[in-house]
Amino acid sequence: MNIDLTRRGFLRLAGAGVAATSLGALGFGEAEAAELAHVRDFKLTATTEARNTCPYCSVACGVILYSRVDEQTGKKRIFHIEGDADHPTNRGTLCPKGSALKDFVNAPTRLTEPRVRRPGAAEFEPISWDEALDKIARAVKDDRDANFMSLNETGVPVNRWTTMGFLAASATTNETAWLTYKVVRSMGIVGFDNQARV
Numbered sequence: 241m242n243i244d245l246t247r248r249g250f251l252r253l254a255g256a257g258v259a260a261t262s263l264g265a266l267g268f269g270e271a272e273a274a275e276l277a278h279v280r281d282f283k284l285t286a287t288t289e290a291r292n293t294c295p296y297c298s299v300a301c302g303v304i305l306y307s308r309v310d311e312q313t314g315k316k317r318i319f320h321i322e323g324d325a326d327h328p329t330n331r332g333t334l335c336p337k338g339s340a341l342k343d344f345v346n347a348p349t350r351l352t353e354p355r356v357r358r359p360g361a362a363e364f365e366p367i368s369w370d371e372a373l374d375k376i377a378r379a380v381k382d383d384r385d386a387n388f389m390s391l392n393e394t395g396v397p398v399n400r401w402t403t404m405g406f407l408a409a410s411a412t413t414n415e416t417a418w419l420t421y422k423v424v425r426s427m428g429i430v431g432f433d434n435q436a437r438v
């Protein structure tokens with residue numbers, strides 16, 4: 241950088257330097273220590289990084305989740321989320337919703353387990369993933385057995401199952417989306433959609 245310094249400017253600058261040095265000699269150097277005391281540790285020190293996808297919309301921006309063991313609970317906790325600069329979709333940027341992901345992840349009201357409301361019950365109760373998946377598989381099989389249509393009323397093969405719908409998430413990889421499409425269509429499901437229209 242070029243600085244255009246006149247002789248008068250140089251003398252003024254030198255004077256200021258002498259004054260600052262004199263203040264330090266008079267004890268004002270403690271201000272520097274006080275300033276240092278306010279410098280925070282780098283917040284990403286000793287963290288584990290994990291890459292993921294923002295769950296909100298079909299743009300499917302890449303995010304990096306930073307976690308470490310919480311001293312109070314002894315459990316791992318995500319304490320910082322930022323856009324993934326290497327992700328081809330967002331290249332490190334996030335919209336306001338994505339930027340607030342940390343509060344969504346750590347929200348005390350967030351559902352973290354499957355729940356069921358039994359026949360006649362007023363409240364939902366938590367169940368294991370095994371039980372939840374068994375119940376879903378049973379319901380899917382029973383409905384398909386009862387309603388799958390091989391031929392339409394004129395005898396034309398249609399192989400469709402119109403009493404079941406499938407709502408998928410678009411924030412997936414191409415491979416997952418391809419697999420989802422194959423599974424859903426191979427069962428004859430017609431009603432199939434998500435935000436990105438896979």
Ligand code: SF4
Nearest residue numbers: 294296297301335338
């Ligand atoms: S950060 Fe915003 S634009 Fe990107 S996926 Fe999330 S909600 Fe959509």
